[in-house]
Amino acid sequence: MSAIQATGLAAGYGGREVLQDINLTLNEGEALCIIGHNGAGKSTLMRCLFGLHRPTAGSITVFGQTLPRHEPAALGAAGIALVPEGRGVFPDLTCEEIFGLALWSAGVPKAEGALRIEEVLEILPRIKEFRTRRAGTLSGGQQQMVSIARALLTRPKALLLDEPSIGLAPKLFQDLMEPIAALVKSRGMSMLLVEQNVHEAFAVSDRVLVMRSGRLIREGTPAELSDHSVLMELF
Ligand SMILES: Nc1ncnc2c1ncn2[C@@H]1O[C@H](COP(=O)(O)OP(=O)(O)OP(=O)(O)O)[C@@H](O)[C@H]1O
Numbered sequence: 647m648s649a650i651q652a653t654g655l656a657a658g659y660g661g662r663e664v665l666q667d668i669n670l671t672l673n674e675g676e677a678l679c680i681i682g683h684n685g686a687g688k689s690t691l692m693r694c695l696f697g698l699h700r701p702t703a704g705s706i707t708v709f710g711q712t713l714p715r716h717e718p719a720a721l722g723a724a725g726i727a728l729v730p731e732g733r734g735v736f737p738d739l740t741c742e743e744i745f746g747l748a749l750w751s752a753g754v755p756k757a758e759g760a761l762r763i764e765e766v767l768e769i770l771p772r773i774k775e776f777r778t779r780r781a782g783t784l785s786g787g788q789q790q791m792v793s794i795a796r797a798l799l800t801r802p803k804a805l806l807l808d809e810p811s812i813g814l815a816p817k818l819f820q821d822l823m824e825p826i827a828a829l830v831k832s833r834g835m836s837m838l839l840v841e842q843n844v845h846e847a848f849a850v851s852d853r854v855l856v857m858r859s860g861r862l863i864r865e866g867t868p869a870e871l872s873d874h875s876v877l878m879e880l881f
Pocket residue numbers: 659664682683684685686687688689690691731842
């Protein structure tokens with residue numbers, strides 16, 4: 647079954663069309679990546695998929711269902727989590743407070759929340775080193791880790807990641823993505839990764855879609871696309 651399926655999606659801002667005729671399927675247990683240059687429309691697509699921006703045309707299903715309201719709360723309840731571009735961690739809160747807030751807003755009871763935090767710290771153990779520090783004092787990589795951990799606390803069936811590599815050294819990004827890629831393999835979680843960094847994104851993806859100027863122009867495996875001229879045109 648598909649975790650998310652978008653059909654004929656179009657979207658824009660104030661009458662200016664940014665996405666056109668997007669058809670995409672994120673399969674269950676798949677690591678799918680969308681690569682595209684700056685301004686190609688990747689974040690707009692993510693925002694549409696997560697119900698943060700209303701498409702002007704097309705439809706989106708989640709695990710085969712059309713949600714009565716395609717809004718973040720309903721998507722969260724359906725098992726979809728978003729790690730937004732720019733991390734979105736509150737700088738004045740400690741990691742523990744950020745986790746507490748995420749669990750509270752997801753309606754997770756306290757005891758269950760404590761278990762989930764332990765579970766996430768097993769996946770991303772380095773957070774233990776700074777869990778009592780305020781997020782604003784952390785490095786970019788640490789903040790990204792907190793942002794991903796926050797999403798994992800909801801035990802998502804599908805995780806959407808909007809350009810997590812921004813501001814991170816390639817090695818740091820690889821270290822960050824490895825445990826997430828492992829979850830895709832071990833738990834059958836789906837992952838949709840949006841990236842400009844082809845090399846790093848290909849390393850953790852099963853399948854790749856190429857976006858240019860608001861359209862998906864090509865699809866393939868990382869191996870099929872690694873030597874393709876479309877990529878040379880794009881970057
Ligand atoms: N809130 C907004 N209001 C108006 N135009 C916007 C808004 N957000 C994005 N755009 C425009 O939509 C187009 C696509 O932007 P989007 O952020 O989706 O692209 P992107 O591929 O994610 O790029 P980036 O890598 O820079 O985040 C760009 O031309 C951008 O200027």
